[in-house]
Amino acid sequence: MSDALVQDRVSDAPDYTPRQSAVLEEALRLLVEGGDRALTTAAIARAANCSKESLYKWFGDRDDLLAAMVSWQAAKVRVRTSSDMPADGADFRQRLEEFASDLLTVLSGDVSLALNRLAIGQASRDDSRLGALVLKRGRDAIRQRASALLRSGLDRGHLEFTDIERAYRALYGLVVGDLHVRMLLGDEPTGADRDFRRHAQRAIAQFFRLYGTADPDGKPSGKNHNQH
Amino acid sequence: MSDALVQDRVSDAPDYTPRQSAVLEEALRLLVEGGDRALTTAAIARAANCSKESLYKWFGDRDDLLAAMVSWQAAKVRVRTSSDMPADGADFRQRLEEFASDLLTVLSGDVSLALNRLAIGQASRDDSRLGALVLKRGRDAIRQRASALLRSGLDRGHLEFTDIERAYRALYGLVVGDLHVRMLLGDEPTGADRDFRRHAQRAIAQFFRLYGTADPDGKPSGKNHNQH
DNA sequence: ACGGAACCGTACCGTACGGTACTCTATGCA
DNA sequence: TGCATAGAGTACCGTACGGTACGGTTCCGT
Numbered sequence A, B: 001m002s003d004a005l006v007q008d009r010v011s012d013a014p015d016y017t018p019r020q021s022a023v024l025e026e027a028l029r030l031l032v033e034g035g036d037r038a039l040t041t042a043a044i045a046r047a048a049n050c051s052k053e054s055l056y057k058w059f060g061d062r063d064d065l066l067a068a069m070v071s072w073q074a075a076k077v078r079v080r081t082s083s084d085m086p087a088d089g090a091d092f093r094q095r096l097e098e099f100a101s102d103l104l105t106v107l108s109g110d111v112s113l114a115l116n117r118l119a120i121g122q123a124s125r126d127d128s129r130l131g132a133l134v135l136k137r138g139r140d141a142i143r144q145r146a147s148a149l150l151r152s153g154l155d156r157g158h159l160e161f162t163d164i165e166r167a168y169r170a171l172y173g174l175v176v177g178d179l180h181v182r183m184l185l186g187d188e189p190t191g192a193d194r195d196f197r198r199h200a201q202r203a204i205a206q207f208f209r210l211y212g213t214a215d216p217d218g219k220p221s222g223k224n225h226n227q228h
Numbered sequence C: 001a002c003g004g005a006a007c008c009g010t011a012c013c014g015t016a017c018g019g020t021a022c023t024c025t026a027t028g029c030a
Numbered sequence D: 001t002g003c004a005t006a007g008a009g010t011a012c013c014g015t016a017c018g019g020t021a022c023g024g025t026t027c028c029g030t
Helices: A002-011 A018-034 A041-048 A052-059 A062-077 A089-107 A110-122 A130-155 A164-176 A179-184 A196-211 B002-011 B018-034 B041-048 B052-059 B062-077 B089-107 B110-122 B130-155 B164-176 B179-184 B196-211
Strands: none
Touching: A018 A041, A018 A052, A018 A062, A018 A110, A041 A052, A041 A062, A052 A062, A062 A110, A062 A130, A089 A110, A089 A130, A089 A164, A089 A179, A089 A196, A110 A130, A110 A179, A110 B110, A130 A164, A130 B179, A164 A196, A164 B164, A179 B130, A179 B179, A196 B196, B018 B041, B018 B052, B018 B062, B018 B110, B041 B052, B041 B062, B052 B062, B062 B110, B062 B130, B089 B110, B089 B130, B089 B164, B089 B179, B089 B196, B110 B130, B110 B179, B130 B164, B164 B196
């Protein structure tokens, strides 16, 4: 699946006209402010100053429009895949902390929460592609970035693991915990949870205690018990 | 919030008549099989062989009926809070593994997923209590059980931590990872993820590397770096 | 200046759902 | 036996939404 990265980037990201982008932007605003109930075709047309007929001409179905919203938002959020690889151990650790902090920031964003709620709410409908779309454009993109980072840490000897999937899952779990689902259910994170940088640092520290090598500059320590 | 446990147990668990319970059961079946679209008052009445008028008389509003479904399911799932506390370190570890395995089993259950989807889908509506209800009756109940376990491990010297909230969050994260949200979005866990017992064991092993004392029979080792 | 395409605003249609009212049956009680 | 209450089944109402059709306006190419 990773060998089709470039093709995905091109074929899956339809470029919308400025007008269409504006419409999608208004639709996202409506969704964030009023939830799925506010996201009627009439309301979108009104908010975007266009006619319903144009909506159907530009995006096809209503479901197609929802899908376009996901694609559009995913394209906007697409993180800068920092081209340069981390230099030393301290740098690598900081990269991980940045990733963790970014992850928390993205997941707790208004638009992300609203879109995830929408997709989850429709996940039961068998004809809905929204869930799969969010998984692909959202979570898998995040996993790609994390996996690249983890692999680089492995190659440089900052990390030790055999199964990158397990390492990623632990990383994600330590960083996010149940915060995401709580927020999806409408829980507002309380004071301590709002300090993403601090929490990211703690989570990464724990991650290093599980998968890190003792030496901050590389050279596996052999102390790691993750394989058996 | 923990000092009101018994009161909560009593006042928040309305006991439904057998007839009402049967209706709620049918409603849950409908929800699982057809999603929220299938959960119309007419469909519920038809499935439960009762009249819509009776539905409104028994449960009030439609939202009240949804809330009743959550309460009913939560009461059914209410875990046996194993009265006896773990004996030695091995026993304690097994208790944690059981908790982790149970957690994964519950979260991946049909009804749990359907109800969480329903509540999340409505979390944007400002007048919906479903999200808060699921948080309280579902997740907080789980956290209570885990917290009791963690505290017992701390008291007996199997674990070391200062902030039980952080310890719980790490535990939850290591066990669940992003599996729950993936499933909520409609992703079917692939082969390896289905083996909950194995995964639970691995997660607990990692948790012990973060919060466990070296000695399996107690006595803090001082090797734990979780506080600062 | 003319013709046409794009498109906004609105009206319209069919349908589906939440909620209510009404009729008819059965069961319990005096 | 007569009566009352509960409840099933159904018809009904208002509303809201997805989707389509139509008139009017603006803008562009010729």
